[in-house]
Structure formats: C-alpha cells, structure tokens
Amino acid sequence: MTPRILRVTAVGLLAALALLLGSGTASAHARLEGSDPADGASLDTAPQRVSLTFSDAMTADFSTLTVVGPGDVHYETGAVSAQDTTISIGLLPLGAAGTYQIGYRVVSADGHPVSGSVSFTLTTAGPAASTPTPTGTPAPAATSVAPAAPSTAAAPATPEGGGMPVWPWIVGAVVLVGGGVAVALRLGR
Ligand SMILES: [Cu+2]
Secondary structure (H helix, E strand, O other): OOHHHHHHHHHHHHHHHHHHHHHHHHOOOOOEEEEEOOOOOEEOOOOOEEEEEEOOOOOOOOOEEEEEEHHHEEOEEEEEEEEOOEEEEEEOOOOOOEEEEEEEEEEOOOOOEEEEEEEEEEOOOOHHHHOOOOOOOOOOOOOOOOOOOOOOOOOOOOOOOOOOOOHHHHHHHHHHHHHHHHHHHHHHO
C-alpha cells in the first residue's frame, strides 16, 4: 500500500465514523418537553389556548392536537400553529370542571410519528358550563372511541426497525485492517 492509499482509506474511515455518529443524533424522535397548561396542573380559570413544546422544531403539517373534557367533549378549535419547538391550538370556552386531556400526534424530523397526551384539571366550571345542557338523558356509552387518538392518514411514517445500517461497521472494520497492514508494511520497510 502506498501512502496515497493509506490517506484514501483514512478518509473512508472518517466518513464511516461520521455516518455512524451522525445517524445517532439525526434519527432521534421528537420528545415532549413541556406543556402549557403543565401536565397535572389544576386551574381555576379556563385557558384559551394550549401549547406543547418538543425537543425538535415542529411543523404544523401532520401535527394534530385535541383537547377533550368531561363527557368526551372536544374543545380544540381552529388549526394547529407551530413556532420553533412549540405547537399550539385555540380552545372553545371550556365547560364542566374536571379533567381535560390534551392529546397530540406529531411527526418527528426523522419522519416517525410520536403521540401521547397530558392532562390538566379545571377546578371551577368554565364559561360554557353555564349554558343549559340537556339533563336527565344519560350519555350513551362509548359513542366516540378513542377520542384522544386522531388519525393523520397522510403522516409519512417510515417503517420502524430499519435501525442503523450494518455496512458502515463493515467498511470501518475493513478500513481498520487495511490501514493496519499498510502501517505494518511501512514500518517494516
Ligand atoms: Cu425516529
């Protein structure tokens, strides 16, 4: 092996390493880092908007937010808006006191969908609770199945389990062995 080949193999090894290191960070899923209202918060005033902050920059495309209160009533209104790492949606006037669940489904920068929910408690009935609601009619059970999991049919999901390619390791091993041989040859001259 000539020094030129040695140099070429060294570049190859560095490229393989960069690919390995790079794939570790680039394929991280977006993580929920916070919300407003915070998960588990108790509020006596109804918020007019909810927002969620993630570990990655978010886009409104393919992001869905739902806010579901007592009786499986939805309160989200308007479109999801995104700014940097935060997505938010407006709320209709909240109704009964109780638990409200903020459900989200977003797509990570690496294309993987991420979903989950946080919840807050409204301790004082919101403005909408003062409007007369039908009483004495028990709500039919399970009219809406899984309200917190809206589907975005167009989410560009990439198959899970593709994982890290094996070939950079093979390239790296071959290059290491080749480099070792070349160094041994040079030293032996
Ligand atoms: Cu991912």
